[in-house]
Amino acid sequence: MYEYYAKWIREGKLKVNSDWNKDLKIKFTVQDPCQIVRKSFGDPIADDLRYVVKSVVGEENFVDMTPNKSNNYCCGGGGGFLQSGFKEERLAYGKIKDMQIKATGADYCIAGCHNCHAQIHELSEHYGGHYPVVHLWTLICLSMGVLGENERTYLGEDLADIYPPNVYLNED
Amino acid sequence: MTDEAIKISGKKGSYFIDMVKTLLPEGGNLNLCLTCGACSSGCPATGLAGMDPRKFLRMAALGMDDEIKASKWPWMCTMCQRCIYVCPMKIDIPQLVFNARTLTPREDRPKGIRDSCDMALKVDTCSAMGCSVEDFEFVVGDVLEEIREADPFWEERDLQAPIDKEGAEFFVNQNSREPMTEPEEMAPLWKILNLAGVNWTYGSKAWTGENYCLFMADNESWKKIVTMQTEQTEKLRCKTYLNTE
Numbered sequence: 001m002y003e004y005y006a007k008w009i010r011e012g013k014l015k016v017n018s019d020w021n022k023d024l025k026i027k028f029t030v031q032d033p034c035q036i037v038r039k040s041f042g043d044p045i046a047d048d049l050r051y052v053v054k055s056v057v058g059e060e061n062f063v064d065m066t067p068n069k070s071n072n073y074c075c076g077g078g079g080g081f082l083q084s085g086f087k088e089e090r091l092a093y094g095k096i097k098d099m100q101i102k103a104t105g106a107d108y109c110i111a112g113c114h115n116c117h118a119q120i121h122e123l124s125e126h127y128g129g130h131y132p133v134v135h136l137w138t139l140i141c142l143s144m145g146v147l148g149e150n151e152r153t154y155l156g157e158d159l160a161d162i163y164p165p166n167v168y169l170n171e172d
Numbered sequence: 173m174t175d176e177a178i179k180i181s182g183k184k185g186s187y188f189i190d191m192v193k194t195l196l197p198e199g200g201n202l203n204l205c206l207t208c209g210a211c212s213s214g215c216p217a218t219g220l221a222g223m224d225p226r227k228f229l230r231m232a233a234l235g236m237d238d239e240i241k242a243s244k245w246p247w248m249c250t251m252c253q254r255c256i257y258v259c260p261m262k263i264d265i266p267q268l269v270f271n272a273r274t275l276t277p278r279e280d281r282p283k284g285i286r287d288s289c290d291m292a293l294k295v296d297t298c299s300a301m302g303c304s305v306e307d308f309e310f311v312v313g314d315v316l317e318e319i320r321e322a323d324p325f326w327e328e329r330d331l332q333a334p335i336d337k338e339g340a341e342f343f344v345n346q347n348s349r350e351p352m353t354e355p356e357e358m359a360p361l362w363k364i365l366n367l368a369g370v371n372w373t374y375g376s377k378a379w380t381g382e383n384y385c386l387f388m389a390d391n392e393s394w395k396k397i398v399t400m401q402t403e404q405t406e407k408l409r410c411k412t413y414l415n416t417e
Contacts, residue, residue: 004199038252038253072255076216080387084285093250140360146363148322151360166325
């Protein structure tokens with residue numbers, strides 16, 4: 001999906017921008033999903049993912065994890081772990097991911113994968129980091145001013161009431 | 173790393189590792205381990221259930237099939253492939269893990285995964301949460317109507333969430349979690365696709381994004397789900413199957 005988000009932004013179809021975050025300066029990091037990056041498309045799609053994120057939150061507001069891209073650590077949400085019943089082990093598995101995220105100092109973790117989203121969200125609560133974990137589609141819509149009231153479940157308090165102007169209105 | 177010593181038993185006739193080697197290109201390089209430990213040192217599952225990737229591979233190489241079969245560790249490894257990525261010999265430990273899951277009888281495999289797989293096999297949608305075609309159509313229509321009524325912008329843009337639209341460019345899949353537990357979370361993607369001018373559709377059948385039968389290592393069943401997804405995509409003459417976030 002990320003390659004298409006990137007393509008549509010490059011082609012000017014998705015009019016995303018990061019003006020909303022110029023003064024807020026909210027910092028974001030991103031989880032590279034193993035299935036999409038290391039196991040399928042490699043670093044090029046990780047670069048597309050970063051292009052989308054930076055276009056949406058501002059280059060200066062993006063902080064990468066270490067290590068990252070194809071060398072990134074799995075969060076522990078994949079392979080059926082979420083449904084396997086081994087909760088204690090799953091949270092122990094995710095400790096390294098939680099530490100990686102905290103080390104970035106970012107306010108938010110973007111997880112553009114369902115399993116990653118569920119697992120990292122739980123890690124954030126369990127290990128007390130309480131950083132919000134958001135889908136990429138949420139931020140893309142927020143940046144274009146089209147994110148609805150009911151579509152803000154995963155945003156933190158700092159963004160819950162941020163409504164940038166709809167960039168598709170009064171285009172002419 | 174773990175500090176528990178490995179005890180070797182006598183030689184047996186047929187080994188699990190030899191069976192896995194016949195399944196993989198180049199035998200998964202399963203004979204090439206240098207025991208360097210790069211896999212284990214960078215694996216988040218190291219230490220869980222007293223196991224790590226190197227130990228697991230060495231146990232298989234030593235023919236400790238009973239111990240492998242008894243271990244719960246194959247269900248704690250996500251098969252993320254970071255071990256292959258850092259391995260100088262590119263040894264396919266994740267495939268060894270995947271096949272180790274098949275050593276547990278189906279009825280004894282983790283209930284959560286098994287139930288999700290079985291549920292998906294019962295419904296035309298392949299939804300692991302059992303969402304029916306009718307439920308899916310209803311909830312999609314309901315969310316769409318609400319957005320269009322709340323904001324004239326989307327009425328004007330003619331926001332749609334098509335199901336079974338023949339000839340659409342993209343067949344878009346959908347994780348069951350949204351229609352079943354947080355339907356409003358489907359809408360941001362619809363908006364993005366609308367604004368980008370994309371010609372897309374869901375399928376009434378096999379729209380699901382998840383496939384727990386794969387995690388179950390139930391080859392016949394996960395293949396059935398993938399086949400249904402492919403058939404629905406081809407039936408609608410869609411060019412691209414799009415796996416979403």
